[in-house]
Amino acid sequence: MAEDGGIGDITDGTAGDRDLDDLLRSLRVWAPGVTSLPAFDVGAVPGEPSALFTAWFAEVVAAGEREPHAVSLATADEEGRPDVRIVMLHGADERGWSFATHRTSRKGGHLAARPYAALVFYWPALGRQVRVRGPVTAAPAAEARSDLHARSTGALAAALTGRQSEPLASLDDLRTASEAAWDRARTHPETESPTWTLYRLTPEEVEFFQGEEHRRHVRLRYWREEGGPWQRGLLWP
Numbered sequence: 158m159a160e161d162g163g164i165g166d167i168t169d170g171t172a173g174d175r176d177l178d179d180l181l182r183s184l185r186v187w188a189p190g191v192t193s194l195p196a197f198d199v200g201a202v203p204g205e206p207s208a209l210f211t212a213w214f215a216e217v218v219a220a221g222e223r224e225p226h227a228v229s230l231a232t233a234d235e236e237g238r239p240d241v242r243i244v245m246l247h248g249a250d251e252r253g254w255s256f257a258t259h260r261t262s263r264k265g266g267h268l269a270a271r272p273y274a275a276l277v278f279y280w281p282a283l284g285r286q287v288r289v290r291g292p293v294t295a296a297p298a299a300e301a302r303s304d305l306h307a308r309s310t311g312a313l314a315a316a317l318t319g320r321q322s323e324p325l326a327s328l329d330d331l332r333t334a335s336e337a338a339w340d341r342a343r344t345h346p347e348t349e350s351p352t353w354t355l356y357r358l359t360p361e362e363v364e365f366f367q368g369e370e371h372r373r374h375v376r377l378r379y380w381r382e383e384g385g386p387w388q389r390g391l392l393w394p
């Protein structure tokens with residue numbers, strides 16, 4: 158038990174550790190009957206990766222993948238130490254992969270210091286992973302504004318709540334700020350969030366991974382030098 162009046166109980170951990178080991182051993186990936194693993198015809202892929210991404214995305218949505226647009230975004234701080242968190246994908250086309258956040262957040266600070274990031278999608282319904290790496294730029298403010306205002310009242314309220322990644326003194330403070338933000342979002346849906354920024358990752362490298370029952374997973378990597386044409390090749394799994 159925590160004796161210091163902390164926010165949670167702390168046990169000695171043994172029972173929980175055993176449960177975790179048992180659970181970990183009981184779980185499978187690429188299990189037939191749970192996951193269907195489509196064949197990946199690498200001879201029939203498009204010449205550039207965003208078209209393949211769009212096709213795979215539509216297929217995982219059709220396969221019932223929940224929240225396939227929730228993507229892990231990895232950044233690095235000024236010293237090069239990595240960090241990662243989930244964001245929503247706002248778009249992917251020949252201009253790049255886009256997501257939105259506060260430029261004043263921790264990740265916003267990372268992107269200001271090192272404007273380079275990686276994304277990874279995992280879509281277990283079809284045993285697929287997609288990795289994207291490249292430099293990141295902020296889209297023009299007008300584009301960020303229209304992107305935000307095309308989204309839900311909740312998305313606007315979350316953006317207006319602000320102060321992302323700052324220490325929070327209490328959940329009451331959050332409730333007060335959030336209720337005010339929801340009010341504002343409902344009554345003034347055109348309100349702007351000055352720090353809310355739409356970022357676009359320009360891909361230099363995109364890798365498509367298709368899981369295979371016998372672990373002969375197929376990895377297809379697209380890459381390009383700056384301004385050059387897309388090249389592609391297979392990788393050992």
Ligand SMILES: Cc1cc2nc3c(=O)[nH]c(=O)nc-3n(C[C@H](O)[C@H](O)[C@H](O)COP(=O)(O)O)c2cc1C
Binds near residue numbers: 241
């Ligand atoms: C499903 C899901 C979607 C999220 N989408 C976003 C998003 O689009 N933008 C965002 O700033 N944070 C989003 N978050 C919250 C981030 O994961 C993270 O907690 C927050 O952005 C602060 O990260 P940072 O301290 O590294 O800047 C999402 C979290 C989850 C679980």
